[in-house]
Amino acid sequence: MVYIVYLLASVAIFGLVTFLYRILSKGLSRSAKGQQLTRFGIASLLTVLPFAIAGEVRWNLNLTMIAGVSVMWMLIFPFLDYVANRRKTTEIDNRMDFAFGLYLFGLLAGGYMSLSAIFPHWNALIGSSLAAVEMPLIVLAAFQVSYFAVYHASVDHDGLKLVLDTDANEVLEFIRSFPRWVVISILIGFIVLLMVWFYWNLLDSVPVVNLNWSRKLGLVVYCAGIGWMMFHGPRSPFRRSGLPRLYFEDQEHARECAGYAAACRKRRESLEIESSIFNPVGEGSGMAGGAMMQGRTYILVIGESASRDYMESFTWRPSDEGTTPWLSRMARGSKAVLFPHAYSCHFQTVPTLTRALTEMNQYNSKNFVESVSIVDVAKKLGMKVYWFSNQGHIGANDTPVTLIAETADRASWTSQTLNRRSYDGELPRFLEEVDPVADKLVVFHLIGSHFTYSNRYPASEEYFKPQGDDSDGYVAAYRNSLRYTDSVLGDIYDSASSKLNLQWMVYCSDHADLPDRRRSPVFDGFGKLRIPLAVVLSDDYVMKHPDVASAMSKNSNRPFSNDLLFDLLCGLWDVRSGVAPQSLNIASCLYSLDGASTKVLLGDAEVADDPNFTSESSE
Numbered sequence: 001m002v003y004i005v006y007l008l009a010s011v012a013i014f015g016l017v018t019f020l021y022r023i024l025s026k027g028l029s030r031s032a033k034g035q036q037l038t039r040f041g042i043a044s045l046l047t048v049l050p051f052a053i054a055g056e057v058r059w060n061l062n063l064t065m066i067a068g069v070s071v072m073w074m075l076i077f078p079f080l081d082y083v084a085n086r087r088k089t090t091e092i093d094n095r096m097d098f099a100f101g102l103y104l105f106g107l108l109a110g111g112y113m114s115l116s117a118i119f120p121h122w123n124a125l126i127g128s129s130l131a132a133v134e135m136p137l138i139v140l141a142a143f144q145v146s147y148f149a150v151y152h153a154s155v156d157h158d159g160l161k162l163v164l165d166t167d168a169n170e171v172l173e174f175i176r177s178f179p180r181w182v183v184i185s186i187l188i189g190f191i192v193l194l195m196v197w198f199y200w201n202l203l204d205s206v207p208v209v210n211l212n213w214s215r216k217l218g219l220v221v222y223c224a225g226i227g228w229m230m231f232h233g234p235r236s237p238f239r240r241s242g243l244p245r246l247y248f249e250d251q252e253h254a255r256e257c258a259g260y261a262a263a264c265r266k267r268r269e270s271l272e273i274e275s276s277i278f279n280p281v282g283e284g285s286g287m288a289g290g291a292m293m294q295g296r297t298y299i300l301v302i303g304e305s306a307s308r309d310y311m312e313s314f315t316w317r318p319s320d321e322g323t324t325p326w327l328s329r330m331a332r333g334s335k336a337v338l339f340p341h342a343y344s345c346h347f348q349t350v351p352t353l354t355r356a357l358t359e360m361n362q363y364n365s366k367n368f369v370e371s372v373s374i375v376d377v378a379k380k381l382g383m384k385v386y387w388f389s390n391q392g393h394i395g396a397n398d399t400p401v402t403l404i405a406e407t408a409d410r411a412s413w414t415s416q417t418l419n420r421r422s423y424d425g426e427l428p429r430f431l432e433e434v435d436p437v438a439d440k441l442v443v444f445h446l447i448g449s450h451f452t453y454s455n456r457y458p459a460s461e462e463y464f465k466p467q468g469d470d471s472d473g474y475v476a477a478y479r480n481s482l483r484y485t486d487s488v489l490g491d492i493y494d495s496a497s498s499k500l501n502l503q504w505m506v507y508c509s510d511h512a513d514l515p516d517r518r519r520s521p522v523f524d525g526f527g528k529l530r531i532p533l534a535v536v537l538s539d540d541y542v543m544k545h546p547d548v549a550s551a552m553s554k555n556s557n558r559p560f561s562n563d564l565l566f567d568l569l570c571g572l573w574d575v576r577s578g579v580a581p582q583s584l585n586i587a588s589c590l591y592s593l594d595g596a597s598t599k600v601l602l603g604d605a606e607v608a609d610d611p612n613f614t615s616e617s618s619e
Contacts, residue, residue: 019334054207061202069108073141078098100237100242114220140243155243164549259369260403261276298503303446304391305448305509311324333520342562359579362563374570377580384438385440425491427444454480473513528608547589552586559594567584
């Protein structure tokens, strides 16, 4: 009879956990739902297995607290993640938090029952040990709740890294920012909780008595087995749940950074390049080509999710009028060269920028670690490199970019400030921090038109209103984000031109977006690949390098994939090297690509496959 009760308990646990998982998730595929039915079914059986092994078990206060701690692990991260991000993301799937919570209950309950049965007279030591294991889990749960209460956000990579990197003085400053009575109350509350929790674990009697050795051995084997399953290997449930996942990804990121930085130094030492603009010098040697009163400035602006289909300067439609007033004005005045047939090599950020910022592209077999980056080239030419970003410092969609950014002489991220929405308009002020004497490359990484579009510009900058079929306002908000980006480009250009001897500025988006349809993680049209590419040249640059300016102007209607952005920048610096062949440099008269040979989707398609592209329009 007792085993039937345990079986029914496992069915009830399975139903409850599946229900909670479904309501705290978003955008689950059918296969994901089916997979979790199997996972939660097995986890539910493992949860009650130690009770079945022990036989008759008296439920007590200790088991109640074990259940409480396990439920906290299961629910707190998924609940806070869902509440904080349900309107910001299309997919929320914290399945391993639920599974690990079930395993955790089985492990703690099995360990408690086995120790109580083997050492029946050690109640105080067993209870204290159990409380010592539970308290860190409670502290982690309290940390997440406190973080949410203070910042109205769930813990993410940026938040966790900020906490882990905070030194003692910063901790004290943070504590002092709260009223003294709040700090004292929290401290007293924690001490009371600690004392009460230990007391409760010592209060009740053992749940199992007089077990035979086969049952005792069964409990020990169960604990060893489920413990190994929970914690062994990089794919363990522990590493894939909640805070541990963030922590181990941060640690992996740190290891990659160390290895990538070392590889960069080796590459720069062996890199052989020539340039008519620079005398190649050793890294960190300051000015190239002799002393100058004011260094030359070169700017790369990396856009986010910008589509040229909605930009008046590229594809004019009455509905798009006003999206790019600055860029349109620069093009009319022959200051900017626009490329109306530029495409992203992929529709996601990581594979795109991994190639756009390095010599790795769709036309060679290079890998990321071995590939020379644009930062490497700039430093080899004797420039200082600055990287200013309004995107996250680390994360699944930004790690390769961050690895490259951190090899710059200086890298700063606006989004390191918690509980505050940072707009791209904050980026131009970073130009005040660059060295005016040195030659330099300055990279700006915008958050641009990243979904949700209405969060990408201040409310005061709203220009377009929803019209017609745009009932949800997405298209209008998207156009507003493009217009705001255009104003940021103008601010960067004006500041650098007036104060920093700007030679050229390149603007290119990582990929595009389709604001008029539901966001999808799969490729659903070339509209996701049609990106803006614009190069603004100074009069001084055109006068000194007329051949480069002329070649780029003649090639402006040729197709281009942004994994060749590295080659374009090398071309603008007139770099002669095997890392940047002239046949892939759209600023060279030797550029050889056409619609049939310009690759997209990492080589799985060509620009000629785009129904909007015609060979006649690119001639």
